[in-house]
Amino acid sequence: xxxxxxxxxxxxLSSSLFIGASFIVKKKxxxxxxxxxxxxxxGGYSYLYEPLWWVGMITMIVGEIANFAAYAxxxxxxxxxxxxxxxxxxxxxxxxxxxERLHIFGILGCALCVVGSTTIVLHAPQERGIESVTEVxxxxxxxxxxxxxxxxxxxxxxxxxxxxxxYGQTHIMVYIGVCSLVGSLxxxxxxxxxxxxKLTLSGMNQLVYPQTWVFTLVVITCVLTQMNYLNxxxxxxxxxxxxxxxxxxxxxxxxxxxxIMFKDxxxxxxxxxxxxxxxxxxxxxxxxxxxxxxxxxxxxxxSMSSMRLSKHADEDGxxxxxxxxxxxxxxxxx
Numbered sequence: 001x002x003x004x005x006x007x008x009x010x011x012x013l014s015s016s017l018f019i020g021a022s023f024i025v026k027k028k029x030x031x032x033x034x035x036x037x038x039x040x041x042x043g044g045y046s047y048l049y050e051p052l053w054w055v056g057m058i059t060m061i062v063g064e065i066a067n068f069a070a071y072a073x074x075x076x077x078x079x080x081x082x083x084x085x086x087x088x089x090x091x092x093x094x095x096x097x098x099x100e101r102l103h104i105f106g107i108l109g110c111a112l113c114v115v116g117s118t119t120i121v122l123h124a125p126q127e128r129g130i131e132s133v134t135e136v137x138x139x140x141x142x143x144x145x146x147x148x149x150x151x152x153x154x155x156x157x158x159x160x161x162x163x164x165x166x167y168g169q170t171h172i173m174v175y176i177g178v179c180s181l182v183g184s185l186x187x188x189x190x191x192x193x194x195x196x197x198k199l200t201l202s203g204m205n206q207l208v209y210p211q212t213w214v215f216t217l218v219v220i221t222c223v224l225t226q227m228n229y230l231n232x233x234x235x236x237x238x239x240x241x242x243x244x245x246x247x248x249x250x251x252x253x254x255x256x257x258x259x260i261m262f263k264d265x266x267x268x269x270x271x272x273x274x275x276x277x278x279x280x281x282x283x284x285x286x287x288x289x290x291x292x293x294x295x296x297x298x299x300x301x302x303s304m305s306s307m308r309l310s311k312h313a314d315e316d317g318x319x320x321x322x323x324x325x326x327x328x329x330x331x332x333x334x
Contacts, residue, residue, distance in 0.1 A: 088114070176249055
């Protein structure tokens with residue numbers, strides 16, 4: 001691995017630690033805010049007055065800053081999959097703090113995430129040499145990426161204005177879809193902005209280029225959108241469901257966007273590409289296990305486990321098959 005890739009790796013690991021913890025702290029803050037006001041899941045913003053939510057938000061910001069810096073040194077195909085480690089941290093803390101049980105197969109899922117992440121780290125491509133933010137702009141203006149961006153923006157508007165009013169409270173993929181689609185564009189802009197700041201600090205001022213400020217505006221817009229709909233998803237559905245689904249969709253779309261824009265795989269052999277994809281699939285398998293087994297009970301037959309799930313469906317936001325449901329709470333405002 002190059003020195004830049006090692007720096008990106010360390011920053012990405014630090015980012016996962018902070019972000020994984022922030023999911024739990026924000027969830028606790030959202031619960032407290034929902035107990036005394038209108039829940040975020042139904043359009044409320046009472047969480048803005050909850051100190052614990054802000055602690056979680058600050059923790060997430062620290063993690064995102066570390067993630068931001070990681071993209072300046074390493075390719076997205078290396079940095080983004082390491083977000084699986086934040087799922088492990090989130091799952092373990094949810095088990096301890098939120099009492100969202102982590103089954104033995106969930107532990108196996110965590111191990112698979114680590115194995116997949118290690119595979120990708122060992123076979124990650126070298127960062128593309130870029131001397132100016134205008135080079136990144138030229139890559140973003142190529143027909144392939146413009147088509148991808150147009151499809152993403154169209155899909156986001158359809159989800160926000162058509163599907164969220166009807167299905168936002170019952171179908172987790174609606175909220176997560178918006179977050180993931182917007183997130184893939186934000187990562188490309190974050191990487192461009194990170195490269196611009198890295199070059200500026202090394203003596204080549206990139207702040208004089210208007211493209212730097214365009215990328216900054218895109219980052220701000222995308223991050224605010226992600227934060228809004230991620231809050232709705234966390235408040236409406238179980239954390240152990242939101243985290244892995246968001247990771248899988250976000251990572252898949254980000255890798256796709258990076259391959260289209262930066263052409264990461266053009267500098268690798270077919271063997272390296274296949275190995276990276278095997279690592280990614282291993283991570284997906286781990287997140288699937290974390291999701292499907294999070295409410296299994298050791299030593300109980302399936303029927304008894306299903307009875308337990310049914311009993312706690314309202315509390316956890318899932319039914320006996322592990323399908324996210326809208327929370328039902330008659331003591332709160334609709």
